[in-house]
Amino acid sequence: MRVVNLRMVLLLACSMGGCKSFEEDLIVHDELFMYEKGYDYVFMKVIDAVDEMDGWRLIDQDIKLGAVTVRSADFMCDDEVDVMVKRVDRKKTTVELAAKSQQTKGVEKILKAIDRELYGY
Numbered sequence: 001m002r003v004v005n006l007r008m009v010l011l012l013a014c015s016m017g018g019c020k021s022f023e024e025d026l027i028v029h030d031e032l033f034m035y036e037k038g039y040d041y042v043f044m045k046v047i048d049a050v051d052e053m054d055g056w057r058l059i060d061q062d063i064k065l066g067a068v069t070v071r072s073a074d075f076m077c078d079d080e081v082d083v084m085v086k087r088v089d090r091k092k093t094t095v096e097l098a099a100k101s102q103q104t105k106g107v108e109k110i111l112k113a114i115d116r117e118l119y120g121y
Contacts, residue, residue: 026103029111033095034088035118042093042118043068043085049117050083050110067098070110079104083114 035042043063050070051058059080060069066085072078082098095114097107 026105027108029097029102029107030099031096031111033111033115035093035095036091037093037118038091039066039085039087039093042095045117046083046085046095046114049113053110053113055106056081056110072106079106081107081110083110 037045040063043066046068047058047061050056050068053070055073056070057073058068059071061067066087068083068085069080070083071080081101081104083101084096084098086094086096088094097111101107
């Protein structure tokens with residue numbers, strides 16, 4: 001009886017978590033976005049975009065590495081997303097998600113917010 005109760009508690013806890021799901025197929029967001037703007041400008045706009053997002057908190061930034069890290073604000077979730085900003089040349093910069101972040105639930109909202117911030121729409 002005790003084993004059954006423990007299984008029920010674990011099943012209930014897993015089903016209540018809004019973050020990770022075993023039943024859900026997550027889409028890989030391996031897109032590479034190219035912007036006709038300088039590196040520093042794009043980096044700052046990425047920070048602005050993720051800092052203003054509901055459901056995510058900016059936790060780290062490193063302009064030398066081109067890394068911006070955000071964490072889910074959901075207390076039931078420990079997802080972190082690394083956004084990578086890379087200089088192509090003086091007037092071209094790319095933005096993409098680090099490989100470990102590409103299947104995180106909700107990253108499409110982060111990418112859309114960054115794109116909106118850089119294009120102003």
